[in-house]
Amino acid sequence: IHEIYRDRPRTLNPEADDVRVQWIAKAAALMFRDATRIEFFPSTECTELADPIRDGVAEGNRLEIRFTESKDKALVGRVRVHTPTGPVEYDLNLKPPQG
Numbered sequence: 001i002h003e004i005y006r007d008r009p010r011t012l013n014p015e016a017d018d019v020r021v022q023w024i025a026k027a028a029a030l031m032f033r034d035a036t037r038i039e040f041f042p043s044t045e046c047t048e049l050a051d052p053i054r055d056g057v058a059e060g061n062r063l064e065i066r067f068t069e070s071k072d073k074a075l076v077g078r079v080r081v082h083t084p085t086g087p088v089e090y091d092l093n094l095k096p097p098q099g
Contacts, residue, residue, distance in 0.1 A: 009078055012090035021075075023096040026050070027066045028075045037082040038063040045076040045093075 014021045018033040030038060039057045042049060049055055050066040058064070067073050075094040080087050 009089040009091045012079070012092050012094070014094060021094060023073070024064075026068075026070045026073075027064055028073065028094070028096075029062060029064045030079060031062045032081045032083075033061065034083045034085075035061040035081045036084065039080040039082075040065060040077060041079070042077040045074060047073045047075070 012019065020029075020031040022029040022031070030040075032038060037057070037059055038061070040055070040063060042052065042056075048068045050068050055063070055065045063079075065075065073096055075092050077092055078089055079092055080089050
């Protein structure tokens, strides 16, 4: 892969084998199989976070992001996943499944 493209963010595929997205009433949890640290940077389209400082980073492979509301949630922004082979960044634009 050409150097300039290697570090560009990828679009997160919530169906990927090494990723899990779990929606809870007023939160979303992101899990990455090989992560040692996860950092989340919300965009302006993201539903307001209850505690952006505390929920913006997690040590380990699971990050829970809490929202101020439970209706019409959208998890939008960028996530940096630190792994033993280096950091990987993903662009997120996720909404809970309807139903």
